[in-house]
Amino acid sequence: MSAQQRQDVRQAMLIVHPVFDDSQVAEQLALFDGESGQPYPFSGEEWRDIPDSDMQNGWRHLDNAPQPQYRKRPNGHVELRGVVSGGEVGVIFNLPEGYRHNYPGHIHFPVAGQNGIASFSVAPNGDVVAVNTFSAAGDWFGLASIIFSNS
Numbered sequence: 001m002s003a004q005q006r007q008d009v010r011q012a013m014l015i016v017h018p019v020f021d022d023s024q025v026a027e028q029l030a031l032f033d034g035e036s037g038q039p040y041p042f043s044g045e046e047w048r049d050i051p052d053s054d055m056q057n058g059w060r061h062l063d064n065a066p067q068p069q070y071r072k073r074p075n076g077h078v079e080l081r082g083v084v085s086g087g088e089v090g091v092i093f094n095l096p097e098g099y100r101h102n103y104p105g106h107i108h109f110p111v112a113g114q115n116g117i118a119s120f121s122v123a124p125n126g127d128v129v130a131v132n133t134f135s136a137a138g139d140w141f142g143l144a145s146i147i148f149s150n151s
Helices: 003-008
Strands: 010-017 026-033 069-072 077-081 083-085 090-094 107-112 117-122 127-134 140-142 147-149
Antiparallel strands (some): 010 026, 069 077, 083 140, 090 127, 107 117
């Protein structure tokens, strides 16, 4: 591979570290230059908070953990982050217009939690739904694995 070809190589890494230590859930998105290995600056939208008042079915932000948030990446993909807890199967919150997908059905995502895993989905109307949770009621779940195209 020539130096020019190596220079054109780009790698994307999503580093999700859902370890909860009563103070944080660390998440990071990094784009790296294939030649130098140096990260590119991320130039997406600012994160937008999802307040507890917008959550449904008993879901809320977990105290002392990152606030549930959403934003759009430069490529148009929508990504979520933060931690939700305490809810039941059903709608967690609704994403506003411009942050929804136009696929005919739900897009499903596995999410990691305090004592297990869950299946969350995003509907075309913007509903983010806890489809099922394989852990105890009241456990928390990280949203960092939810990334989808809105085109």
